[in-house]
Amino acid sequence: MSSRIVSATSILLRWWDFALLMASAPRGLPRLLQIKLLKDLAQEAGWRHLVLLGLLSSISSLLDIAGLGLAVTLLLGSGSAAAASLPLAISLSLPASLALLVGLILLRGLMQARVAISRERLRSGFTDRLRHQLLHQVFTASSSQLDRLGRGALLALLMGDINRTTLSLDQAVRLVQALLAMVIYLASVLLIGRSAAWPLLLALLATATAALLQRSDSWGLGRIQSRLNAALQRTVGDSLHGLKAVRAAAAEAWLLERFSKETAQGRWLLKERVRRRAGYNAWRDTLVVAIAGLWMLLQGDALTAKVLTTTLVLAYRAGSSLSNVVQARRLCLGNLPGYEALCQRRQQLRPIPRLEGENTLSDRDLDRLGLAPWTALRWQVMPTASAAVTSLTLKPNRLIAITGPSGCGKTSLLDQLCGLLSEEHSAWELVCNTESWHLSGPAGAVQMHQLIGYAPQHAVLFEASLRDNLLLGGEQSRTVIETWLQRLGLSHLLLREGGLDAPMTLAQDPFSGGEIHRLGLLRAWLRDRPVEVLDEPTAFLDTAAAESVRAVIQERTQGRLVLVSTHDPQLIQQADQVITLNHSKSSPSHPSGSAAIL
Structure with a gap:
């Protein structure tokens, strides 16, 4: 029996590797590009960031598992004759168990909130760092470099693609975590519940087959998302920056039609992602139940109700465990083109090497x-x-x-x-x-x-105060500014509520x-x-x-x-x-x- 299990495991792992290769790698795109981007992204984030992110993810998973185990232990152990036979069972009355359970779940919720806040602070810190670096490159780029960039592309990077970059890294960490959890789960069942090994392996095989049958092409859709982000940001930027020109030319219908076409592409993209995800889930559930059911039919009357229930639960758990790996991988690849777009813009804005004989001042x-x-x-x-x-x-x-x-x-x-x-x-x-x-x-x-x-x-x-618009971070006394405004016939600007420090809203060109x-x-x-x-x-x-x-x-x-x-x-x-x-x-x-x- 043991040799059969080892042989089946080997076959499953080979099938899983083939399924991942066929289901997720876009046609015509070298897998090495994806691996290189992930490697570069991990190096850019730093090992400290990755370790902290992985640690917080692990703590979150442990809290979930601990909550389920705690509930089972308290509720099944309280007031039960079998309490002494349950590991770590606490012999309490049902009301006392419920009260303790509520208190512990509240404590667990507070700990989860703390973990979630720390995780979000970690992600947002990395996001802000990427944005700051990109803006610095834009500000220090030469005129010839800036001529090759578009406003929409830069806005898309700052507002969308950099967020997708951090999400891709987060999902890569989740992928590793989910894969380790699946391996631990698989090894535990193989070592402890050998009689349940076959339905578990068959469920994993069914889930991998579903990934093969319902290909997501996450990378291709992610690239479409990057182009769509740039198009939408360009249209919105043109609409607000040139609002007066649009109204003067009565071109609202033209700009709205342009916006509608781009948002229609966005709706198609969202629908396609949902369709492929739902299709994968449908294939997975169908194949898991079909294969597990076929195995149970072959077992005949040898299976009791308890074994049947256990088999179905294990099969569903195995399918869900592998699905977590598949979904994390697809989300990682689907958002990784955001980092690809960021790398391309950085390449365009890369610092020009110091020219020979170039002079500067101390x-x-x-x-x-x-x-x-x-x-x-x-x-x-x-x-x-x-x-x-x-x-x-x-x-x-x-x-x-x-x-x-x-x-x-x-x-x-x-x-x-x-x-x-x-x-x-x-x-x-x-x-x-x-x-x-x-x-x-x-x-x-x-x-x-x-x-x-x-x-x-x-x-x-700029949409800042009048003082900030004039000084742009510099310093000057209020008296000097007011004297200048009066001399240039602009003293009426001081009559606005707030005067020099009133914010200036510029959507309508006031x-x-x-x-x-x-x-x-x-x-x-x-x-x-x-x-x-x-x-x-x-x-x-x-x-x-x-x-x-x-x-x-x-x-x-x-x-x-x-x-x-x-x-x-x-x-x-x-x-x-x-x-x-x-x-x-x-x-x-x-x-x-x-x-x-x-």
């Missing part, structure tokens, strides 16, 4: 240059076919204006000077009195961001274009950097507001390096030097493609 020099007046700033970029200007020298006490038709490259030139475009090919020389410092490459561009006050043509407001533009200029001026670059500073403004901005710009040129792009004739007339660009590489003012302010 922290001490960076702090010093942020406060001291500069003598000159020289910038140059590697020449390209589309470059209108490849070098530029700025000096203080002079207003330099760049003008030209729309689309000639004015904004691109300002972005390059500020280290926001073509930073891999840019270099800067900073001159302060008789000393000079050199910056180049992406690392140098990051430091240039800290030394330049740049006001883009299209300012962006500010005019001119107000947003002036707030963007003020944000750059409040930084008080030695270099100020302003893109179309008088755009979107009425006559009075434009005149006040021109006056401020004239004042800011005293002791600073100021560069503007503009179509404003009055501002051009006010400039000490004008650089005119056109759609060709060379400009009338500087045929060589360079400009110098001497």
Whole structure:
């Protein structure tokens, strides 16, 4: 009998391995990719995280088992003549047993709650770490890297796929735990209840067959989920970010139709998952009962009612035990594409290796240059076919204006000077009195961001207070801010309830274009950097507001390096030097493609 059991176990394990290979591995997809992703995910989480997660899962399972065993011991042992024959039985009256049972279950519930809270804190901590790392990569990525990313894809990663990543890791731990529990359960029955070994093995065989017959293709559905998350986030982001444009074009129906198509795909995906899970459960229950029933029929009258009941219970328990392994594996694979998407975006945002000859500043020099007046700033970029200007020298006490038709490259030139475009090919020389410092490459561009006050043509407001929108983490006195707002004709913003610290809700764009533009200029001026670059500073403004901005710009040129792009004739007339660009590489003012302010 023992040799037959060992032989049957060997056959079952081989069948189980084949079933997992066929039922769960997507066609055409190497299993090595799944294994590599799980390995990388485990390494990223760290062994401490995995051990703690496994320990909490084990404690939760033990509490469940202990609760069931406790109930059986107390209820069957209390007031029963057979109490002395039950292991760990407690001879109590039924009311006393019930009272003790309620108290112990309450204690167990409190312990389970504590375990659940600790487990969720562990998972959420890992989730927050992944999100923080991704945002850091986005903030430090070069312009060429960011050009390959979409807003919807990034939002999907932050709001959906990273959650799926942590869920995949959680289910991988559950898979190991469920597999160990199944092995322990199988070994216990084989060693203790050998007469029940065959129906248990047959039930496992039936469950594995059900997994083979009802393939889940969890990986394929998980990849569809990743693409759907990105599409939905893109649509929702477009709807809210461009709400005014949608209404102005009466395009609500178009956007709603787009949203409906994507949500319909989501409903199909959910229905498909439920269908396959229900199909698997139906196959499992049918095959387990059929195989166990066939075995009982073959046994004939040799089976008593007690043996029949025990057989069915063991068979169902065996099927459920293996089902836990199957379901955990499917959930793990179904959510693992979220980590695959995260790895792909990270690859796109991977830090660029330090370029040979790339220059940066020490922290001490960076702090010093942020406060001291500069003598000159020289910038140059590697020449390209589309470059209108490849070098530029700025000096203080002079207003330099760049003008030209729309689309000639004015904004691109300002972005390059500020280290926001073509930073891999840019270099800067900073001159302060008789000393000079050199910056180049992406690392140098990051430091240039800290030394330049740049006001883009299209300012962006955030759903934060007015103070936070202007300072973005910086510090400035309330009096200074209010004085600036009054001078720029924006003092009415202080009349809102809460004033500077009132939260700004932006779904409906409550500010005019001119107000947003002036707030963007003020944000750059409040930084008080030695270099100020302003893109179309008088755009979107009425006559009075434009005149006040021109006056401020004239004042800011005293002791600073100021560069503007503009179509404003009055501002051009006010400039000490004008650089005119056109759609060709060379400009009338500087045929060589360079400009110098001497």
